[in-house]
Amino acid sequence: MPKTKYDTIYRDLKTKIETGDYEYQALLPSEHVLVQTYDCSRNTVRRAISRLVSDGYVQSVQGKGVRNIFQPVPQSSFTMGGIESFKESALRNHQDGRTRVILFTVLTADKKISARTGFPMGTQLFYIQRIHYLDGKALIINHNYFRYDIMPGLTREIAEDSVYEYLEQTLHMTIVNSKRIMTVEKVTEIDEKYLELNLDDYNCLAVVTSQTYNSGGVMFEYTQSRHRPDYFRFQDNATRKI
Amino acid sequence: MPKTKYDTIYRDLKTKIETGDYEYQALLPSEHVLVQTYDCSRNTVRRAISRLVSDGYVQSVQGKGVRNIFQPVPQSSFTMGGIESFKESALRNHQDGRTRVILFTVLTADKKISARTGFPMGTQLFYIQRIHYLDGKALIINHNYFRYDIMPGLTREIAEDSVYEYLEQTLHMTIVNSKRIMTVEKVTEIDEKYLELNLDDYNCLAVVTSQTYNSGGVMFEYTQSRHRPDYFRFQDNATRKI
DNA sequence: GCCGATTTGTCCGTATGTATC
DNA sequence: CGATACATACGGACAAATCGG
DSSP: OOOSHHHHHHHHHHHHHHTTSSOTTOBOOOHHHHHHHHTSOHHHHHHHHHHHHHTTSEEEETTTEEEEOOOOOOOOSEEEOSSOOHHHHHHHTTOOEEEEEEEEEEEEOOHHHHHHHOOOTTOEEEEEEEEEEETTEEEEEEEEEEEGGGOTTOOHHHHHHOHHHIIIIISOOOEEEEEEEEEEEEOOHHHHHHTTOOTTSOOEEEEEEEEEEETTSOEEEEEEEEEOGGGEEEEEEEEOOO | OOOSHHHHHHHHHHHHHHTTSSOTTOBOOOHHHHHHHHTSOHHHHHHHHHHHHHTTSEEEETTTEEEEOOOOOOOOSEEEOSSOOHHHHHHHTTOOEEEEEEEEEEEEOOHHHHHHHOOOTTOEEEEEEEEEEETTEEEEEEEEEEETTTOTTOOHHHHHHOHHHIIIIISOOOEEEEEEEEEEEEOOHHHHHHHTOOTTSOOEEEEEEEEEEETTSOEEEEEEEEEOGGGEEEEEEEEOOO
């Protein structure tokens, strides 16, 4: 549900672009027109447009207008982009997602863990290992570290479903920001075992490590996700700072 | 050079954060205070802050303030994030970057090329293959497609230095937007030859394909970059849309 | 090349809502 | 409850770029 006025405009324009109301390279209605259609101020229209720009949907050109540069991408394999739980991604891709928990423990961050994850020394953490399956195939092996004090009620059952759903719907926590680093690493024995890999094929994995912050500005999660390379695809949209 | 008022504020706050003027998790001065220090309107301060937010440097918390969540990252290997040329990245990492052109041709986009790159059929394109070396080591093999009509003066010599530098400084073109997709692919014979890889080690590469737009909103570049996995590192900052 | 209309970019001021303490 | 802080929204002014006449 859109909560604000600019969010309403943003979503409306976004679906219009996605459904092809504007052709590729065509100009959207001018800000002045949009102000009248949505009965709002110019600032509000501009906020909506600036979100579309950072989505890579449109491009503003001074003196001309706002150009549609949206091109639908073939959504094969497992595409990730924004902050999304595995369950949401599976749903979006209309596929059957399942999760298996292979380890569920609580530990305290020592020097080594603290250095790797960014949590302060002595922080109590859930350490969870999970395998994500899509249409019966093991795609991802996840190493999650969650702050214990923020979600003491976390259980193995929740981890088998969706931690994010629990955080948002039960704890009413909002996830805001996620810093991610992507690398390529050699397959380990654990990867090989749980992802059922054949080393003659790919001997590497796509590895995404992420630090995630909630709306209070505290980091509550550190995760390393190890992806089967043949089903991995990461999207991004960058803008050049002048 | 900062061109606008909010850019000045943005850069000033950014360097202050990077040099440790604010501690991790500490609050920045309130918007009201920043308005007075920079002698500007609140909107202008907010614009600067919102850029810091999308950089993953700070996090705004309603009713409390703006929290510093910047943590310096170990800048080993070849880190990429924003839109940056190889030459710029090499400079930023204080390393010696060199580029070798192994193919420099002009071709016309047929159906196959058009489908892969997103250029319209019949577009005249430069097709360039280049190897990027860092400190003498071959790290990246690039397949570049540039629109011929936008840069008819492009030469092999320019391609050996920096195409972006040429575009920006000589043609005064501004690069604005880049859509990128990252995947992991098997090493090909060409990769093996030019990147001097040993297949017993890694048999995969990190592959980044990008479509880049200029300030006019026209796509002028399609590039596939194939990176040695042991020197590849991609940074990203995502925000959750509620 | 100039001029004027259109369109986006920057900046300001203000009012009101909402969350935190 | 009040003070403080960020979030949303409105309106207006001027600059800069584009385009057609």
